[in-house]
Amino acid sequence: MKVEEWKHLFSPGKIGSLYVKNRIMMAPLGSRLTTENGAVTDDMIEFYSQRARGGAGIICIEAMGIDYPLAVGNANHVRFHDNCYMPGHAKLAERIHECGAKAFALLWHAGINKGAFMGETPVAPSAILNPNTGIVPRALTTEEIHELVDKFGQAAHRAMLCGYDGVSVHASHGYLISSFVSAATNQRTDEYGGSFENRIRFAMEVLEAIKKNTRKDYPVMFRINGCDFIENGITEEEAADFARALEAGGVDAIDVSAGVYGTIDKMIEPIQYPEGWKLYLAENIKKAVHVPVIGVGVIHTPEVAEKALRDGMVDFVALGRELLCEPQWPNKVKAGDLHYPKCIGCNSCFERIGKSLPLRCAINPLAGRESHAPAPVCQPERVAVVGAGPGGVTAAVTAKRRGHMVELFEETAQIGGQLLLAAAPPRKDKIYDYISYLKEELKDSGVTVHTNRKFTAEDAKNFDHVIIAAGADSRHMAVKGAESFTQTAWEALAEPADSFRGRNVIVVGGGSVGCETALYMKEGGAASVAVVELREKIAMDMDNISRMKLIHEIEEAGIGQYPSASLKYAENGTGVLEGCGGQAEQQLPCDLVVIAVGSLPRRALAEELYQAGIPAVSVGDAAAIGKIGEAVRSGFDAAASL
Ligand SMILES: Cc1cc2nc3c(=O)[nH]c(=O)nc-3n(C[C@H](O)[C@H](O)[C@H](O)COP(=O)(O)O)c2cc1C
Secondary structure, X not given: OOHHHHOOOOOOEEEOOEEEOOOEEEOOOOOOOOOOOOOOOHHHHHHHHHHHHOOOOEEEEEEEEOOOOOOOOOOOOEEOOOHHHHHHHHHHHHHHHHOOOEEEEEEEOOHHHHOOHHHOOOEEOOOOOEOOOOEOOEEOOHHHHHHHHHHHHHHHHHHHHHOOOEEEEEEOOOOHHHHHHOOOOOOOOOOOOOOHHHHOHHHHHHHHHHHHHOOOOOOEEEEEEOOOOOOOOOOHHHHHHHHHHHHHOOXXXXXXXXXXXXXXXXXXXXXXXXXXXXXXXXXXXXXXOOOOEEEEOOOOOHHHHHHHHHOOOOOEEEEXXXXXXXXXXXXXXXXXXXXXXXXXXOOHHHHHHHOOOOOOOOOOOOOOOHHHOOOOOOOOOEEEEEOOOHHHHHHHHHHHHOOOEEEEEOOOOOOOOOXXXXXXXXXXXHHHHHHHHHHHHHHHHOOEEEOOOOOOHHHHXXXXXXXXXXXXXXXXXXXXXXXXXXXXXXXXXXXOHHHHOOOEEEEEOOOHHHHXXXXXXXXXXOOXXXXXOOOOOOOOOOOHHHHHHHHHHHHHOOOEEEOOOEEEXXXXXXXXXXXXXXXXXXXXXXXXXEEOOOEEEOOHHHHHHHHOOOOOEEOHHHOOOOOHHHHHHHHHHHHHOO
């Protein structure tokens, strides 16, 4: 594909007085690459400058607290409430410029989404219980609202002094400003609540204060929700009215996101969401205003981005996780190079930052630690990698690109390892794209691949290094009476979904694998599927966004959920459960038992080599059971260390 085909994507754009080289913005991604006091670090500078070097026209920095401690949710959220943070931000803005992009600072007050950080009660327009945190926030006084308006103005002034090309104001996602706009969270009876005009007053005053505190033509963008997707929340009509008011108030661009924490799957979409699904919300705003509108959400391919621009739905596209995965996306696309990884929506990035851990990406092992790219080797050595799952392929490609002589050994006929099973459940086909990418990587890097080939201690003697990425075995469990009609979830996922048509299935183990397998079989036509889990809830091994979506799908599919229960026995077409939250035994139809009780590292080869005195390093599940990101990073690290 040629660059001419993306002519809208790579045409220059303009936000207020600011000329932008193309129509690509990096969406804000909280990175937790800060110090423990929320200051900019070298890692953070490298993280953003890589994306700037990758060709994005604008880099929008993650949410920056305009007050402390009430505006930020955690110690290592970016702080911007004091001049002492300016040197770091000035360096950051400067570096982004050196790498060819424009930089926007995202001014933020967390409001009700703060949790109880520092023991302080979160603040909000009204003292209404936040179901997501379980905390009743404190309603701001009028005086406090005025102080916060001033603080937004001061932060914008600071941003301008630091060299940021503009500011974006965080008025979405249920954070403070949008919680004023939404009738669901604003029940004030003063001039900041009640009518729509009153509910947007805080936002409008913030805009005014920013304009007062910055030079006349300093670009100001607002990030708003195109829809909250909750009862009484911001609707599409209100979002359009809000955008019109902001335009009248002098805003230079509007970035349209969606969802609040109760509908977070609309904000940071899990794997099931199709590309560009919420661009219609940006289009709705575009119809209401004349200033540039930015659309965001699950954009992976230039086709989707270009079409949205060409069809006039948006003026800019913002890419978040795709640039995490592939910082060089704009440059590659422009050059017609479509060999890049696509984000699989696993949300392990968001899961990590939710735990205050530095940002990482499951697919891109260097994300968040860009300066750690391993150097080429002076002395090539012979490296064997055993196992062609994501960890093994990453290890092999990394070692090969560093200059080693690498051979990859895979026992089966296929590349992908457990990814082949992970891709099978409904709406998870982005994983197939990832498998294709890994295959291209192997080809492109020139790794010698042996499939259908078992690696032994004898083979190891021909290599200087052995990396074992042999994966895991599914853990089995016997259910009394069901010996003749039991299989593991992995076995079930390897069969066509419609082979379960008409079956009555009980899945033992309600982790992510059990739940996804249940969905696979039910959507394949199983007559009934029940998930039985010892813990109090199902799918507890998942990040909360992916879990929210999967549980919704399980409910929609009519799959029975039996937490705090176990399958005692199964016979004569019936399964008998015990536990069930203290209830008496329950009987369910059952002619197939599927076991999904986890997996065990495959350690046979490591043990064999150890006994033979041959050093080897195990990565991924072969070392410790984990998710894709752990396999990829440990494979990468093993290859980087050679
Ligand atoms: C790890 C992570 C951190 C995020 N941090 C922020 C943030 O600080 N402020 C914000 O407005 N949105 C934040 N978002 C939302 C993104 O800006 C973006 O709207 C969302 O991820 C959907 O776009 P994408 O599919 O291109 O990633 C974050 C998303 C992720 C995955």
